[in-house]
Amino acid sequence: MTEWWAGVQQKFVAAFITGERWKLYFKGLGTTMEIAVFAAVLGIVLGTALALMKLSRSRSGGKTAATVIADIYIDIIRGTPSVLQLLIMWFIIMKNCTNGVLVASLSFGINSGAYVAEIIRAGILAVDPGQTEAGRSMGLSKWQTMRYIVLPQAFKNSLPPIVNEFITLIKETAIVGYVSLADLTRVANQVSSRTYEAFMPLIGAAVIYFVVIKILTILLGKLERRLRRSDNR
Amino acid sequence: MITVKDLRKDFGDNHVLRGISYEIDKGQKIVIVGPSGSGKSTFLRCLNLLEQPTAGQIWLDGEEITKPDTDVNRVRRKMGMVFQHFNLFANLTIMENITLAPVKLGLMTREEAGEKALALLKRVNLVDKADAWPAQLSGGQKQRIAIVRSLAMNPEVMLFDEPTSALDPEMVGEVLEVMKELAEDGMTMAVVTHEMAFAKEVATKCLFIDEGIIMEENTPDEFFNHPQSPRLQDFLSKVL
Numbered sequence: 001m002t003e004w005w006a007g008v009q010q011k012f013v014a015a016f017i018t019g020e021r022w023k024l025y026f027k028g029l030g031t032t033m034e035i036a037v038f039a040a041v042l043g044i045v046l047g048t049a050l051a052l053m054k055l056s057r058s059r060s061g062g063k064t065a066a067t068v069i070a071d072i073y074i075d076i077i078r079g080t081p082s083v084l085q086l087l088i089m090w091f092i093i094m095k096n097c098t099n100g101v102l103v104a105s106l107s108f109g110i111n112s113g114a115y116v117a118e119i120i121r122a123g124i125l126a127v128d129p130g131q132t133e134a135g136r137s138m139g140l141s142k143w144q145t146m147r148y149i150v151l152p153q154a155f156k157n158s159l160p161p162i163v164n165e166f167i168t169l170i171k172e173t174a175i176v177g178y179v180s181l182a183d184l185t186r187v188a189n190q191v192s193s194r195t196y197e198a199f200m201p202l203i204g205a206a207v208i209y210f211v212v213i214k215i216l217t218i219l220l221g222k223l224e225r226r227l228r229r230s231d232n233r
Numbered sequence: 234m235i236t237v238k239d240l241r242k243d244f245g246d247n248h249v250l251r252g253i254s255y256e257i258d259k260g261q262k263i264v265i266v267g268p269s270g271s272g273k274s275t276f277l278r279c280l281n282l283l284e285q286p287t288a289g290q291i292w293l294d295g296e297e298i299t300k301p302d303t304d305v306n307r308v309r310r311k312m313g314m315v316f317q318h319f320n321l322f323a324n325l326t327i328m329e330n331i332t333l334a335p336v337k338l339g340l341m342t343r344e345e346a347g348e349k350a351l352a353l354l355k356r357v358n359l360v361d362k363a364d365a366w367p368a369q370l371s372g373g374q375k376q377r378i379a380i381v382r383s384l385a386m387n388p389e390v391m392l393f394d395e396p397t398s399a400l401d402p403e404m405v406g407e408v409l410e411v412m413k414e415l416a417e418d419g420m421t422m423a424v425v426t427h428e429m430a431f432a433k434e435v436a437t438k439c440l441f442i443d444e445g446i447i448m449e450e451n452t453p454d455e456f457f458n459h460p461q462s463p464r465l466q467d468f469l470s471k472v473l
Contacts (some may be wrong), residue, residue, distance in 0.1 A: 089357045134320035134379075137281055138334040138386060139310035148333060154326040230324055 003015035015200035022190055028187030029208055035104045035183070036170040042109025044162065047116025050074065052146070054121055070117065077114035083175050085111055090179040090213070100181045102172070112169055116162065124150060158226045163220045167213055184208060234259045234421060235280065235390065240289035241466050242275055249275045252289070257390075262422045262425035264436035266429070268468060273425045274441045277392050279422065283311040287360045294389070304309060310338065313383025317395040319375040321367035326377055327354075328363045344373075346385065351382040357411055373404030384415075392416065393424040433457055441465045 016022045019113050053070035057063075077085070089107040090100075127150050135145030155162075176187035188205035192198040235257040249272045257263055267273045274321065274452040276282040280291065281304050282298065290299045298308045322330050330351065334348035354360045357377040367375060376396055383391060393412065397405045409431050416422060416435045426432065432439055432453060439456035441449040441464070449456070449465045457473075460466045 126341075128318075128320070128323075130316060130318050130320035131322060133283060134316065134322065136306075137309055137314040137333075138383070139281060139306045139308075139338055140334055141306050141315075144337055148337065149322050149324065156324070230326075230369050 008044065011195075011197055014195045014197060015191060015204060023180075024187045024191065025184065025208060026182035028182055028205075029212070031176075031181060032170065032183040032185075033212075034101055035173045035176065035181075036099075036166070037109060038105035039108035039112055039169055039173070040166045042105065043112030043116045043165070044120075046109065046113030047120050048151070050113060050117035051120040051124060054117065055124060074114045077111055082108070082111050082172060085176060086179060095176060099177075100179065104176045104179070104181055106171060111164060115165055117195045119158050119161045119165065120154060123154035123156075125230050126157045127153045159220075159224050159227060163217070163224075166213060166220075167216065170213060170216075171209065173179055193195055234294060235423075236290075236292040237280070238290045238292075239277070240279060240291065241287045242272070242279060242284060248444055250279070250286075252436060253438045253442075253445075253447055255447060255450075257421065257423060259389075259421055261433050261437045262416050262420075263424065263438050263440060263444055264432040265425045265440045266468070266472075267440075267442040268426070268431065271443045272445045276442060277314075277394050277423060277425050280390075280392060281309050281314055283314070293444075301341050310340075310386055311389045313380075313388035313391045315376070315379050315391065315393045315396045315426070316382060317398050318346050319372070319379045319399070321370075321375055321379060321382070323367055325367075326363070327359070327365050327367070327370075330367070330378065331382045334382075335385055338422050340386070350381070351384055353384055354415075359379055365423075371404060372400045374405045376400065376404075376408045380408075380411055380415070388447065390421045390423065393422065393426065395427070397426065397428060427472065429457070429469075441468065443468070 031104075047153035050070045050073060053064075053066035054074075056066045083181065086104065086107045089103055089110075094103045094106070106132070131149050131153065132145055135149045136142070140148070173183055175181050180186075184205050188201040191201040195201070237253055237255045240253040240455045241248070252267045253276060265276065275284055282303075286299055290297055292298065293308060295310065297303075298305075313434055320332065321327075322421050325333060328347065328350055331350040332341075332343065335341040335346045335349070336343050349364070351360060354363060357380070359374060359377060359381075362370060362374065363377070367378075370378065380396075396412070397408050400408065403429070409428060412422075412424070412431070413435055424431075424436075434453075435458075439451060439453050440447055441456070441460075441462070443464050447458065449462050451461075456465075457469065460469055
């Protein structure tokens, strides 16, 4: 028993302490979060724009060019693997860019935008049409009504699935190892190949992902309740 | 003030308005009644172009607003509209509901709009609700706020689309009271309603719309006591 415990201790030291390896994990986590946050912001901006494009209607009520473009964009992004999109971004579109985090952020942001677009579109459609009518009847333009009345309510409707999307994004960035960026997953993998011991680094990385996402879930839950304050009776 | 000529509105094969011509003068209070599905709400919604008429013309202050190049947003500033389901902006406080349009349209500064809103809230005895959210108010309070929100734009005409139909019976009175005061102040009004007592008391003219046309039009006294068309006689016998 004591022998087993000594073995565990030794493995822990090798995985996290020797050569200050714990710093590597935190640097890796930093890279992971940097990519995820940039990508989430870009995803929400792109997603909102795409949702508005999809919902635009011509005077006769038909599809607009903007709708067609948004449809094609969403089709392409959803129809190809995100690893492949990352590789295309890395080796073809931005092959001269030396900032790996930037390339990965753009790739994931462009990917996320397609999914966020559908989330926000549903959020906009869930807002009572009477809200738009009231805004327009007072002389506010289409855009002003969207900006001040519909979108704030649509974002509130969309927050739970957007949080979900952000959490998916944090985990999905683990594939940046494909283009040799040192994120949390890749760091754990590197350590295990150096110490010839997989258990501690991999389980350790899993625990770090779990804790970070748990904390985020709690914080965003608080934000959601704050946004719901206008529903208090 | 408002002239309507041969107004028609189709929804697909459904001919809701089949040629309505009418003239509303400044200061008049028009009350529109009719069976459900008769087109009375559609008529009202065509006046501020929430519905695009299929054919016909509407003039406001001598300007034809049914022309394709009309600045619809500018036209709507002159016409307040009150809805059956209030439609207060759910994401804004009462104060923000009232000040949003005047401020964002550049008609007033935030301070001016705030003062105006407080004065209007005082008129309907709801100053204490300035910082409340719409969801915290009763139906009657919401509708009084909705009226105030339209008045903050200093409209020339007020359109009411069944303003008391979604209210609990005990709240109808407080909303009608505000509308009566508004009428006494000389506001031009067009009201679609089922409140016949209000029509008798406030209307300068009553309109009976059925099957997409104005079937009868008269002073309230004649309208209710000596209805001409059999359809109106039948309708009144059911609602009175």
